[in-house]
Each structure stands twice: as C-alpha cells, then as structure tokens.
Amino acid sequence: MAIATPGTQYTPSTNGNYAIEAHSLRIYYGDFLAVKDVDLNIPRQKITALIGPSGCGKSTMLRAFNRMNELVPTARTEGEILYNAVNIYDADIDPVEVRRHIGMVFQKPNPFPKSIYENVAWGARINGYKGNMDEMVCEALQQAALWDEVKDKLNQSGLSLSGGQQQRLCIARTIAVKPDIILMDEPASALDPIATLRIEELMKELTQKYTIIVVTHNMQQAARVSDYTAFFSLDEADRAGILIEHGATKKLFTNPEKTITEDYITGRFG
Amino acid sequence: MTTPRKTLERELQSLQDQILILGSMVEEAMMTSIELLKRRDLAGAKRLIEQDVEINARRYSIEGHALALIALHQPVARDLRTLAAILEIATELERIGDYAKGIAKINLLIGKQPLLKPLVDIPLMAEKALAMLGGALSAFIARDVEAARTIPLFDDEVDELYNQVYQELVTYIIADPTCLEQASHLLWAAHNLERAADRVSNICERILFTVTGEFTEFDSTVSVRTFAPIA
Numbered sequence: 001m002a003i004a005t006p007g008t009q010y011t012p013s014t015n016g017n018y019a020i021e022a023h024s025l026r027i028y029y030g031d032f033l034a035v036k037d038v039d040l041n042i043p044r045q046k047i048t049a050l051i052g053p054s055g056c057g058k059s060t061m062l063r064a065f066n067r068m069n070e071l072v073p074t075a076r077t078e079g080e081i082l083y084n085a086v087n088i089y090d091a092d093i094d095p096v097e098v099r100r101h102i103g104m105v106f107q108k109p110n111p112f113p114k115s116i117y118e119n120v121a122w123g124a125r126i127n128g129y130k131g132n133m134d135e136m137v138c139e140a141l142q143q144a145a146l147w148d149e150v151k152d153k154l155n156q157s158g159l160s161l162s163g164g165q166q167q168r169l170c171i172a173r174t175i176a177v178k179p180d181i182i183l184m185d186e187p188a189s190a191l192d193p194i195a196t197l198r199i200e201e202l203m204k205e206l207t208q209k210y211t212i213i214v215v216t217h218n219m220q221q222a223a224r225v226s227d228y229t230a231f232f233s234l235d236e237a238d239r240a241g242i243l244i245e246h247g248a249t250k251k252l253f254t255n256p257e258k259t260i261t262e263d264y265i266t267g268r269f270g
Numbered sequence: 271m272t273t274p275r276k277t278l279e280r281e282l283q284s285l286q287d288q289i290l291i292l293g294s295m296v297e298e299a300m301m302t303s304i305e306l307l308k309r310r311d312l313a314g315a316k317r318l319i320e321q322d323v324e325i326n327a328r329r330y331s332i333e334g335h336a337l338a339l340i341a342l343h344q345p346v347a348r349d350l351r352t353l354a355a356i357l358e359i360a361t362e363l364e365r366i367g368d369y370a371k372g373i374a375k376i377n378l379l380i381g382k383q384p385l386l387k388p389l390v391d392i393p394l395m396a397e398k399a400l401a402m403l404g405g406a407l408s409a410f411i412a413r414d415v416e417a418a419r420t421i422p423l424f425d426d427e428v429d430e431l432y433n434q435v436y437q438e439l440v441t442y443i444i445a446d447p448t449c450l451e452q453a454s455h456l457l458w459a460a461h462n463l464e465r466a467a468d469r470v471s472n473i474c475e476r477i478l479f480t481v482t483g484e485f486t487e488f489d490s491t492v493s494v495r496t497f498a499p500i501a
Contacts, residue, residue, distance in 0.1 A: 219346070220344050223346065253346045253347060254346065254347060254350065254351070254483060255347065255351070255482075255483030256347055262347050262348060265346050265347055266275065266345070266346060266347050266348060266349050267275040267278070268275065
C-alpha cells in the first residue's frame, strides 16, 4: 500500500479538514512511556504549535508524525497516525516515503556541504525528479523567501550563508520534494530576532500550500505564528507526556479551558 | 506551586492598588460634590473642580503602567485580561470623577440662588451609586463573580430615582416656569449620577471578563447579554 503516488503533490482524498490525525497514540522509549494516549487532529493548511514544559513529549510527538522516532532503536509506537486515510505505521508503509510527504526542519540549520543549488536539488534528484531542475530550485527558493538573496550565488556553498538564510535554505530543501506537511522542531531558536521574524512570516506564507506543525519553547512565537496550539504536560503519576488542551491559538492564549494550561502559558509553572 | 513571574505579579498587584486609590479619590469627589451642592458651598465646588486633574493624572499613570507591562512582559490569558480590565476600569473611574466635577460646576451655575427644595432624592441616588462603586471595587479585588453579577441590578433603583427626580422637577417647572433654569441644572446633576451608576455596571462587566473571559452586557432594557467572541 502507498500513501500517495510517488513524485506527485499529495491530494487529500478523505477528510479534507485534517492533514493528519493521531489516534490513541502511545510512544515508548524502551519501557518508558513518553507520550500517552494522544488524540490530535491537525487542521489542513494551518500552523499548529505544540507547546509544553521540557520532557512533556512534544518533540517526540512531532517526530511521530513522520516516523522519525524509529531512528531511535528503543522507540516503539502504538495507536495510529492517519494520513490520507492510511495509518503511516502500517507494516507495509515505507517510512522514507512517509518522510517525503511529511518533511522536517530542525532546530539547527543543517545544510549539506554542497552548493546552494545542490542543497535544494538533492532531495528531488534522489526521488527521481524528471522535470526542469533549474525551475524547481528557483521555485523552492522563492517559496522559502530566499531567492532574491541567493540568485546570483547559487554555486556558493550553503554553509556560506547566515544562520537565518541557512534555515530558509533547509526549508527550501524540504519544499523541493513537494511535501504535504512540514514539521518544524524549534526552527528559529538558533536565530537572531530578525531572522526569527523572517522565518515566522515565511511559515505564514507557506500555509498557502502546506500544513505546518511546529514545536517551540517560545510561547510568544507560538502565539504569534500558529493558528492552533496543542499544550502537552506530564502526567504526575507516571511522568508520561499527555495532551492537556488543543484548540484555536487565540482562545488558548486568551482564555484557556484548563487551569494547568493557564498556569503554564502565564508562566506560573514549567 | 512555584511562580516564576514574581515581577509581573508584583506589578499587577501594584496596579490593582492604584485602581483602589483612584476609586477612593472618585468616591470622595462624588460624595463631596453632593455635600457641597446641599450646603451651597461654591468655594468648595471650585476646589473640587481644580482637584479633578489629580484624578485624571492618576488615570493616565495607571494607563501608562499597564501599557508598559503589556510591552515588557507580554502577558497572556488572565494576566492580559486583568490588564485590559484595568485599562477600562481606570477610564470608567475617571469618567465618574468627571461626573462629580460636573455636579460641582452645576453648583457654581446655580450660584447664590436658594435651592427649590431640600435635596433628598439626588443625595440618595449618589448614596446608591457610591455603594455600587464600593461593591464593584471590592469585587474586582476579590474576583467576585457573584457580586459583579448582582451589583448592576441596583442600577435599576438609581434609574427609578432619576425618573422620580425628573417627574418632580417637571412639576416644579409647570407650577413656576421661572424655576426652569435651576430645575434643568438639578436634572443634569441627577443625570450625572444616573450615568455614574451605569459606569459602575461597566466596571462589573469588566470584572466578569477578567474572571470568565466572556463579554457580558448589563442593560436593563434588553436584560443581560453575554458575548463570547474568542473562539
């Protein structure tokens, strides 16, 4: 079974409201239950922020959306994550294919030690992209709001760029393989305030085509950038990460349902 | 529970104290303006008008402090609602202070004329409006939702007294048209008190917003309406 035809932009075929849905998700590292019984539907072409104190499982949750946790040998996942009505954890699903549709941008910009052009072209090339590579690279760099800054130096190393530019290059690289969902793990925490705001504005623009799920420790950033926020915390009994509250960011940051959410976002604990 | 936001909490507490001080200044001004009107104390009325700048200054000080906290601490949820309410409440209090000043001006306008009759209902209106104000300030500090819902109900009593004053003054005017000017002035004083009580109801709406996050409107003509625009 395939989750979509390789080489094409994903087209939603079932529930149009949600890009991806987690049902009764439990994630273990060995015997330790890191994420417990999470049900979380991610609205399509919106930005959903995952927030919560350290160790609450939000990054583990993020990585579950494209099976990145499997790179940790002791990690084990129960429950299901539905993407295009298919459980991405089904035995016959190729995790590499999942990651092509659900890309990830990491905390620290990690361009390859190659040219700017090759950084963007690389993913498409190994996916057997047959179209016009120059056009594809240009389009990805434009979408990542980097084109104007690099169009005259595409052959320079990606490592020659500033931190903020490197992160946008990584976003261009992710976009180049035409994913449906982009996962972002603290994408601006290593950047200065101006570069951070550029990434945040870019994220907003990207929702014209993509669904974004972002983990951030910066609550002001979550409030500024996201449409929906999911607040995770620790179950005091077993220290497992649990989803406390999920809803519109405007509501969650002005009048949350749960006292524990209020205490966290107002800085009373965490 | 640990509370890492001690600075913000201390500042919020300080702002709430400032609101109480402003509330006391306004209560004092309103009470005094009625006493001066009863006693026909024109010199006192002049002083009261001059002292209104202190109320205004206190209001702007609160506003500046609240805006600085928003800019510097990026408060959210109940902290933000508290600050939003403080901004509104400070404005409402300052306007009640303006009503007191207005009554002092009326005192001057009436000048040395004797009053048409001893004032009874107007001081009673002031008493009720001030009782509402005192209750509302206590409810704000205690985040007392029940009190905030109850206090605006007393606005009807103030409105009723206003209607009585109106009817009575109209009767005086019909009986003796030469008293038109003073009756109009006294009616305006009563109107100021009626509006002051309305402002207290607005303060109660803000208290409910601070606690519940819902916008509630107290309006005796359309009963109570609740809005929940944040979805």
